[in-house]
Amino acid sequence: MANTILVGIDASTESAAAADWALAEAKSLKWSVVFVHAVSPVDVADPEVEARYFRAAFSEAERTFGPLLEDAESRGVPAESRVVAGRAKDVLIRLSSRAGLVVVGRRHRTGYASRFGSVSAALAAHSSCWTAVIPERWKRDQPALDGVRAPGTARFFGHVIVGAEEGPEAANLLAVAAELAQRHGAPLTAVTVSPDGAARDGTAWLPELLHRINEKHPNSSAQALP
Numbered sequence: 431m432a433n434t435i436l437v438g439i440d441a442s443t444e445s446a447a448a449a450d451w452a453l454a455e456a457k458s459l460k461w462s463v464v465f466v467h468a469v470s471p472v473d474v475a476d477p478e479v480e481a482r483y484f485r486a487a488f489s490e491a492e493r494t495f496g497p498l499l500e501d502a503e504s505r506g507v508p509a510e511s512r513v514v515a516g517r518a519k520d521v522l523i524r525l526s527s528r529a530g531l532v533v534v535g536r537r538h539r540t541g542y543a544s545r546f547g548s549v550s551a552a553l554a555a556h557s558s559c560w561t562a563v564i565p566e567r568w569k570r571d572q573p574a575l576d577g578v579r580a581p582g583t584a585r586f587f588g589h590v591i592v593g594a595e596e597g598p599e600a601a602n603l604l605a606v607a608a609e610l611a612q613r614h615g616a617p618l619t620a621v622t623v624s625p626d627g628a629a630r631d632g633t634a635w636l637p638e639l640l641h642r643i644n645e646k647h648p649n650s651s652a653q654a655l656p
Contacts, residue, residue, distance in 0.1 A: 444535035
């Protein structure tokens, strides 16, 4: 299931935005999508009350999946849905071992993350695959400040910007960003920051690494922040 995008879903508008982004990315990658709704346990000692709770939660999740599966079908993206008992971060971290990318949205209160420090942070730290956190202000077809739309796409605007620091993971991180930029026809900018917080060009290591990235992904036009 490596060529699968796992999407955390609840009834929020933020998770709907995450699903929309994930479907667009899945179409670009020619991957499939699995929508997952996690039903948290209820601390009730009465088995009958607990059973009613789970039946209602599973029924609500199925209603949420309906429009998402219809959207996936209209885009030609293979998709399925799953309702899993358990806490959201535990469920998604466990299932991430069978996915190539996990996507969640941000929320102010409950659900898929009140701030970057709940479910999204747990996924970033412990997921077995890459994690995408869709910001709460992201909207379909909303352009970047410079209004640049990547050619050949319906919803990808502006630059791919990657923060990197010198170390063994930098090459892998930049390669993934370059593949994303090339696939969407978008420019790539790499940024590194000095200990005092000032942006810098990474001295010798970053331009040299970007040169190798550009040789492998010539259409990404990778450059360091001036």
